Amino acid sequence: METTVEYQSNITETHKIICKKYWLRADGKKNSYIYSCQDIAQEFDMKSQEVTEIVKQNSCLKILGRRCVDCGAIKTCYTRTEFTETKLGKRNNWQCDSCQIALQKQKEQEYLEYCLEQERIKQQHKQVLINKMGEYRNFQLRHIPSVSEIDVLTKLLLVLITESWGVKSFQKTISLRDNLLIPLSPSNQLDIKIIENLFKENVLILGLQQNINSIELNEYAELDIDYQTVRLDIAYPLEVMIQLRKEVKENKEIAYQLMNIPMFKYWCQRIQLSECVSYLNAQSRLNNLTPNVSQNMLNLLKECLTKLSVSDMYYVIWKAVDSAKEYAKQTGITRQRASNSIQGNIERVFKNISTGHWFRNPSHRKLEHPQSAVAKVCFDYIFGVEDGGFYYTLNELSNKFEEQDSCKKSNYSTLANVQYLKKDIEIKRH
Ligand SMILES: [Zn+2]
Numbered sequence: 001m002e003t004t005v006e007y008q009s010n011i012t013e014t015h016k017i018i019c020k021k022y023w024l025r026a027d028g029k030k031n032s033y034i035y036s037c038q039d040i041a042q043e044f045d046m047k048s049q050e051v052t053e054i055v056k057q058n059s060c061l062k063i064l065g066r067r068c069v070d071c072g073a074i075k076t077c078y079t080r081t082e083f084t085e086t087k088l089g090k091r092n093n094w095q096c097d098s099c100q101i102a103l104q105k106q107k108e109q110e111y112l113e114y115c116l117e118q119e120r121i122k123q124q125h126k127q128v129l130i131n132k133m134g135e136y137r138n139f140q141l142r143h144i145p146s147v148s149e150i151d152v153l154t155k156l157l158l159v160l161i162t163e164s165w166g167v168k169s170f171q172k173t174i175s176l177r178d179n180l181l182i183p184l185s186p187s188n189q190l191d192i193k194i195i196e197n198l199f200k201e202n203v204l205i206l207g208l209q210q211n212i213n214s215i216e217l218n219e220y221a222e223l224d225i226d227y228q229t230v231r232l233d234i235a236y237p238l239e240v241m242i243q244l245r246k247e248v249k250e251n252k253e254i255a256y257q258l259m260n261i262p263m264f265k266y267w268c269q270r271i272q273l274s275e276c277v278s279y280l281n282a283q284s285r286l287n288n289l290t291p292n293v294s295q296n297m298l299n300l301l302k303e304c305l306t307k308l309s310v311s312d313m314y315y316v317i318w319k320a321v322d323s324a325k326e327y328a329k330q331t332g333i334t335r336q337r338a339s340n341s342i343q344g345n346i347e348r349v350f351k352n353i354s355t356g357h358w359f360r361n362p363s364h365r366k367l368e369h370p371q372s373a374v375a376k377v378c379f380d381y382i383f384g385v386e387d388g389g390f391y392y393t394l395n396e397l398s399n400k401f402e403e404q405d406s407c408k409k410s411n412y413s414t415l416a417n418v419q420y421l422k423k424d425i426e427i428k429r430h
Contacts, residue, residue, distance in 0.1 A: 001087060002064045011058045018044060018051060019059035022080075033080065052079060068096035070103075129217055133206060136223055140202045144235045147244065152257045153264060154201050156377055157194055159248045160184070161204070161234065162241050164373035173207030173231040175214070185374040186274035192227040193270075194374065199225070199232065207231040249381045258382055259401065268394050269302065271375050275310045275390070276301045279369055280317050284342065287325045288335060291342040300343060304350045310390045314363035316353070320345035365390060 005023045007016055021040050026032040037048045044051070056078045063086060066075035073096045077083040086094075095103070150158070165174050166181040176184065176191050184191045198204040207230075214230040215223050234241065248254055258264040277293055280301075284291050291297070304313055323345045328338035352358040365371065371387055379389035383397045384404075392400070 001066075003083075004062050004064060006060055006062060008058045014044070015054050015058045019055050022051065022055045023059065023061055037080075055079070066094055068099055069093045070095055070099040073099075125217070126212065128221075129212065129215065132217065132221070132223060133208060133211060133215060137206045137208060140205045140235075143202045144205070145202065147236065147240055150201070150203065152254055153261060153267075154198065154203060155244060155254070156248055156258065156264075156382075157198055157374075158203050158234075158241075159245050159381075160194070160373040160377035161198065162245065163377055165234075173209060173233050175229050175231045176227070177229050180373075182370060182376070183372045185372045186271065186278045186369070188228065190270055190274050190374065195227045195230075195232070199227070203235045204232040205235050207233050248377065255382045255384075255401070259398070264378075265394065267374070268378055268389065269305070271372070271378060271389055272305050272310050272394065273298065273301055275369065275375070276305065276313045276317065279314055279366075280321070280342075282368060283317060283321045284324075284339065287321055287328075289321060289324055289328070289339040289342065290335070291324075291339045297343050297346075300347060300350075304346070305393065306395065307354050307393065308350070308360070309362065309392050309396070311362040311364070312353070312360050314366075315361040316346055316349045318363070319349045362391070 005019065007019060011019070018040055021035045021043075022033075022037070024034045026034055037051050040051050041048045059078075061077045061083055063075045063077065063083075066086065067073065068075075069092075075086055075094060075096070077086060161184070164180045164182055164184040165178075176195060184194060195204065199206075209231065211231050214226045218224040236244070277298070280291065280293070301313070304316065308316065320342050324338045324342045327333055327341055328335055349358070353360055365387070371390065375387070375389045379397065380386055383401055385392065385397065385400065388397050
């Protein structure tokens, strides 16, 4: 490795000798210095450290064959250690300190620009989203149906929203996540279904505030809404809603109309089914069991509900989970296997009750499973029975209703059938 020593122009003679001796190497021996640092220090009556200091300040060793790949500068060493390190280091792509610093700065700058660009794209995206939300809100505001135009099922769902959200819902935008007076429905899925229905009917209006995290733009640049968290305004003022609530609660004509809408029956079935599923899940969790609520399980529960009330089903479910809990205590029975036995247990208990081998054992409502707004409005208001959806089957309620109003019913049902046939078809399409 060809090298040359250079000195400061104002170097003293003594310092020059010290530097010369410091850098002097035996010819042909790569790492062999003729004088050790200690030798030089002794000769000049100083400490070794002073020698290296003098050398550093007054001289340098240039390695002629080692040039910076970027700027071509020759590698310069100020200590023996540095020289050794250079010899051991990469030969072909050595980069000088200033070029390394420049490269580092360039990388930092590029990263900063990348971050700024990402932020710009994010802001642009956010602005597009805000514009779309504004457009959608304006569209909704222009298409709020007059109260007389709303179909009876939407009226019902709208009233239950105010039951659940309370008076505060008229003062500000509100979401399912907010503290509600009473739960909207027995399950999250049903909650979302209700909100989605009302939103699409333009009677719940997209709020502009605090909705950025609840809405995304999908690949077709349409709003993709999280109905669980989205904040909404009720389309009508308080006095209209009070009138609507009175109408749904007291006007029997509404009840007759609803009886003739298959979709109303569907909602009632879903409420009762959700009450059972919610109790089944809670009761299983309490016992460390995880039954699979499959379509089969749902079909079984639906079948049970044609003959037993939710109140009776609480006992059936309690008994089925309790048996599974005992089963899990047996040797070799896993939690999963015990959980899987719940469906069979429900089937068995239901069969025993429906064939008259066992007595029904109706339960009262549990504190953890309060009556929901949808149950209150659909059952109490319409059938006129307090918590009827819990204590009666849908058939029992329909029969009660028919007995009470048999003469009036015939007048209204003909009218309602025609009027709501079209609406039924529309709702089913959703
Ligand atoms: Zn360089």
